[in-house]
Amino acid sequence: MRIRVPATSANLGPGFDSCGLAVSLYLEIEVGAESLDWEIEHNLTAEIPTNKKNLLIQTALRLAPNLTPHKIKMISNIPVARGLGSSSSVIVAGIELANRLGNLGLTQERKIEIATKIEGHPDNVAPAICGGFVVASYIDEKVSYVKHHFPDCDIIAVIPETQLLTSSSRGVLPEEMLYGEAVKASAISNVMIAAILNGNLSLAGKMMEKDLFHEIHRKNLIPNFAEVRKTAKINDGYGSFLSGAGPTVLILSPYDKTKQIVKQLMKIKSTSKIEVLAIEQEGVQVF
Ligand code: HSE
Numbered sequence: 093m094r095i096r097v098p099a100t101s102a103n104l105g106p107g108f109d110s111c112g113l114a115v116s117l118y119l120e121i122e123v124g125a126e127s128l129d130w131e132i133e134h135n136l137t138a139e140i141p142t143n144k145k146n147l148l149i150q151t152a153l154r155l156a157p158n159l160t161p162h163k164i165k166m167i168s169n170i171p172v173a174r175g176l177g178s179s180s181s182v183i184v185a186g187i188e189l190a191n192r193l194g195n196l197g198l199t200q201e202r203k204i205e206i207a208t209k210i211e212g213h214p215d216n217v218a219p220a221i222c223g224g225f226v227v228a229s230y231i232d233e234k235v236s237y238v239k240h241h242f243p244d245c246d247i248i249a250v251i252p253e254t255q256l257l258t259s260s261s262r263g264v265l266p267e268e269m270l271y272g273e274a275v276k277a278s279a280i281s282n283v284m285i286a287a288i289l290n291g292n293l294s295l296a297g298k299m300m301e302k303d304l305f306h307e308i309h310r311k312n313l314i315p316n317f318a319e320v321r322k323t324a325k326i327n328d329g330y331g332s333f334l335s336g337a338g339p340t341v342l343i344l345s346p347y348d349k350t351k352q353i354v355k356q357l358m359k360i361k362s363t364s365k366i367e368v369l370a371i372e373q374e375g376v377q378v379f
Contacts, residue, residue, distance in 0.1 A: 101247075123164055130162065151189075159194055176251075313338060329353050
């Protein structure tokens with residue numbers, strides 16, 4: 093059995109802690125033979141556990157404590173701690189692992205609820221489970237969510253060499269927001285979502301860049317953020333936003349502008365990696 097989970101980009105600017113998009117990078121696990129103890133062979137850094145302390149197994153055992161241990165191969169090309177949902181992908185894979193090995197019969201809704209409870213926010217985990225574009229809320233421990241088609245475009249990812257932990261990136265956010273500002277921020281978010289649903293990426297892109305919830309507080313943590321945004325804009329990108337808690341920046345690009353935007357981004361003096369991604373319509377899959 094193989095389980096494949098896509099990377100995700102949370103927030104999309106003003107959709108803070110609520111909107112997310114599945115993109116074409118993947119975590120894949122292959123479940124091998126039964127074994128005396130859990131053994132994980134992975135392509136990640138040496139500090140990631142290769143035994144039952146691995147987040148994948150911790151998550152699975154939380155749901156089904158009596159699972160029989162197996163040998164597991166884990167391959168991921170989702171960069172760690174870069175705002176592309178690497179830990180969410182492991183949590184979602186762990187839930188699916190327990191679901192299949194333990195015959196739990198979990199519904200999509202239940203998987204999202206469990207994943208959100210573990211991760212804290214639904215915006216990374218819901219698209220990893222459903223695929224595509226998902227808008228979700230987590231209120232009083234109850235998740236409500238809507239999946240919708242995202243208009244066609246390329247996604248250019250500018251991925252810094254340095255990691256940024258979500259905890260550090262949340263640490264710069266204020267505890268309170270003035271009522272008037274919150275009303276404005278919510279209006280920006282509402283228009284952005286309506287524009288996405290309407291297929292109007294030009295308007296959605298404009299709204300994305302007006303976020304008042306988190307990007308204004310986090311932008312100084314992100315290498316070359318202003319320069320990347322400006323380069324995308326003057327080369328006809330729809331808009332750019334901080335992916336999740338950062339430090340990756342994503343640019344929504346019309347297909348015929350991607351080459352030019354990438355060419356100009358490469359002129360910025362930086363060690364960031366540039367990758368052209370696509371929207372992934374499928375969430376977690378089992379083969
Ligand atoms: N919405 C979250 C944040 C995503 O921006 O902090 C990371 O979990």
